[in-house]
Amino acid sequence: MILFRTIKTIIWAFAFLLLLSGCNESEKTKPNIVFILIDDMGWTDLGYMGSEYYETPAIDNLAGQGMVFTNAYSNAANCAPTRASLLTGQYPPRHNVYTVGTGARGNSKDRRLIPIQNSKEISFDKISIAESLKKAGYNSAAIGKWNVGNKPEDHGFDYGIDRDELGIRGHFNKESGDYLTDLLTDEAIAFIQENNPHETGKPFFVYLAHHAVHTPIQAKEGLIEGFNDKDPFGCHDNATYAAMIKSIDESVDRINKTLDELNLTKNTMLVFFSDNGGHGTYTCQKPLRGGKGMFYEGGIRVPMFVSWPGNVKAGSTSDEPVIGTDFYPTFLELAGLDKPENYPLDGQSILPLINGERNQEREPLFFNFPGYLQAYQGLTDESREPIFRTRPVSVIRKGDWKLLLFYEEWILDGGVSNIHNNNAVELYNLKDDLGEQNNLSAIEIDKRDELLEELLRWQKNIKAPIPMDPNPEYQSVDNLN
Ligand SMILES: [Ca+2]
Missing domain, CATH: 3.30.1120.10 (Arylsulfatase, C-terminal domain)
Incomplete structure (x- = not known):
């Protein structure tokens, strides 16, 4: 009887140890990465960046729990080149995506020089960040605006979906009335749930690239109403544009709540970034000069914060210049990966900044x-x-x-x-x-x-x-x- 009890105790103890080690394993997965990229969001288009017209309480709260970067730059002043640089880790002269479509915009009679030929896609000899992260076991998804030719799955993502596949032109599904920002958020949440590292034992990388707040300026009626009678804040005065931003705020809130519910926030780095400055017809980035499409600060300096509770000091700020190409080496370092061989990366990891150290001898930004x-x-x-x-x-x-x-x-x-x-x-x-x-x-x-x-x-x-x-x-x- 005693022997039986002893064996039973040993079995239970063994099972308990197994359970514990199982827990430890899942604790030990590499940090997950949620990269939220907004399209055309200007430097001051958020509450925490000073606007008293736009309403972003969830984003403000999350930014306040993390590190705000005040000198963050996109690699270009419009959509495609910034994305190509984020995904390849390289400056535009290496991937040749300089603009959207053609560099020969405007009237030929006004152009003194012949522009350089533009590539509309990332070539297959590039090693995308998703391909690199796969080496550390990451499950990855590119949800939303792709904009760089081919498909995310052709560049190493396990899953990709853009608005065409959701039956949407602009921001609404004409038949169902569904709003694109909400649908892309649903997609990201589903991917996180289905790839919960506590169950898969593998980390995830979600590249959520919203089409908002790019033109056409379209928002949910119910959200527009709240801004119609609101006092403008400087040049921030467009109710529909503000409602688009409010939907972005809801998206970020829902993503963060999902991470929270799944007990993933402490092991997930969440990055918020924009692909270029705000569109001059609908917003402005005062005190910065200019907006989208210009290489004055208003076109390339973008809102950015990193939230990673327990790892990033709450309420911290970094004024160091950082740029889109810095994310690739940052994520490599996070995943414990070496840089790919014979593949130049133009940025540098921002983990030292996140850890509260200044970057020493930072390369200039180009x-x-x-x-x-x-x-x-x-x-x-x-x-x-x-x-x-x-x-x-x-x-x-x-x-x-x-x-x-x-x-x-x-x-x-x-x-x-x-x-x-x-x-x-x-x-x-x-x-x-x-x-x-x-x-x-x-x-x-x-x-x-x-x-x-x-x-x-x-x-x-x-x-x-x-x-x-x-x-x-x-x-x-x-x-x-
Ligand atoms: Ca853009």
Whole structure:
């Protein structure tokens, strides 16, 4: 009898130990990653970023529990190149996705240079972040806007779904009335539930790329009403746009609650990011200059926070410059993976920042846009000139300084030998002049030359294509008169 009891006790103890070790195993899975990418959300389009018109209580709360990045940049000023850089970990000159569609926007007669040929897709020789994370066992999904050719499944994601497959053009399903932001959120939640690491023993990576708040500006009636009579906050005054943002807030809230219910928040890094600045017709990013499509801060500086309870200090802020290409190496480090061999990555991990250390010797940030984006109709006041939001340009951000190099003047008007007269270079000190109003290129000569040299060296090293050929169809204003 005693022997029987002893055996029974041993069996129970053994079973209990097994259970414990099982628990430990699931605790030990690599951190999950939820990357929430908003389309065209401007730097100040959120409560926590200062807007008193837009309402984002859930996002504000979550941002407050994590680390807010005030100097976060998308890799480009519009959709496709930013996404290609997020997914490949590389600057545009390596994947050749510089813009959406063609870089020959606007009227040919207004373009002094022939833009560089644009790629509409990520080539298959690229190693996507999903492919890399697969090496650490991650189950991955790309839900929402893809925008870079082929399908997510062709680039290593286990699952992909975009709005076409949900029967949606714009933001509504015409028959059911379902709203796209809600449906994409449903998809993300279902994927998280079905790939619960407590059951699968594997971590997940969810790339949730909302189509909101991109045009067409469409929102749920019930949410618009609340903004109709609300006092504007500066240029934040569009009720429908605000309602789109409110739906994003609900989405983030639902995702976070799902993680909470499944006891996953402490082992999940949640990142909130936007692919470029806000659209100048519907919002603005004051005090920043400009918006989507421009390489002034309003076009490329984006809202960002990281929430990861227990790992990221609640209520913390980082003012260090970070950029979209930093996520790839960040996620590799998170997964305990080495960088892929013979595959250059242009960013650097932000985990040291998240751990409260400053990045030492951070590389400058670089941008290269060898094409044209036409002006918003009737809204051109903050761009360099009225016809285009941007003409071909390269940019370096180093420390507090930012230099923009405009190619029409650089290539066609004498380059460095005529630098004092050709207006090819703009230099700003963002610490003193966040709104990029005071071009210091003729005053801070040493700083200008230092940044220019670094930018030109970067272009050479990365083999950035520079538009060099004059456009024979160009008609100068003089010719027109
Ligand atoms: Ca966009």
